Amino acid sequence: xxxxxxxxxxxxxxxxxxxxxxxxxxxxxxxxxxxxxxxxxxxxxxxxxxxxxxxxxxxxxxxxxxxxxxxxxxxxxx
Numbered sequence: 001x002x003x004x005x006x007x008x009x010x011x012x013x014x015x016x017x018x019x020x021x022x023x024x025x026x027x028x029x030x031x032x033x034x035x036x037x038x039x040x041x042x043x044x045x046x047x048x049x050x051x052x053x054x055x056x057x058x059x060x061x062x063x064x065x066x067x068x069x070x071x072x073x074x075x076x077x078x
Contacts, residue, residue, distance in 0.1 A: 007037045007070070012047040016057045037064075038073040 014026035030037070044061060051057035064070035 003034055004036060004038055005033050006073075007039050007043070009043050009046040009050065012039075012043065012061065012070075013050050016047075016051060016060050017054055019054075035069050036071040036073075037069065038071055040074050041072055044070075044072065 010022075011026055011029075014020040014022040015030055017023060020026075044065065047061050048058045051061065061070075065072070
């Protein structure tokens with residue numbers, strides 16, 4: 001297992017949506033990374049937007065946050 005990583009929207013969408021082209025890769029990478037995965041508010045908002053029509057995927061983003069597996073660790077604000 002490696003250190004925690006900063007994740008972007010593309011990674012989250014691929015990780016949470018089995019129909020995404022890079023889903024298998026994203027799952028494999030997530031297994032190698034030490035939790036929590038680090039991100040920002042904009043990534044959460046964009047991932048929820050992109051996943052909103054995919055059954056349960058928006059809820060899964062929020063569950064990752066609530067469980068502490070995904071942490072908002074930085075902000076675009078100064």
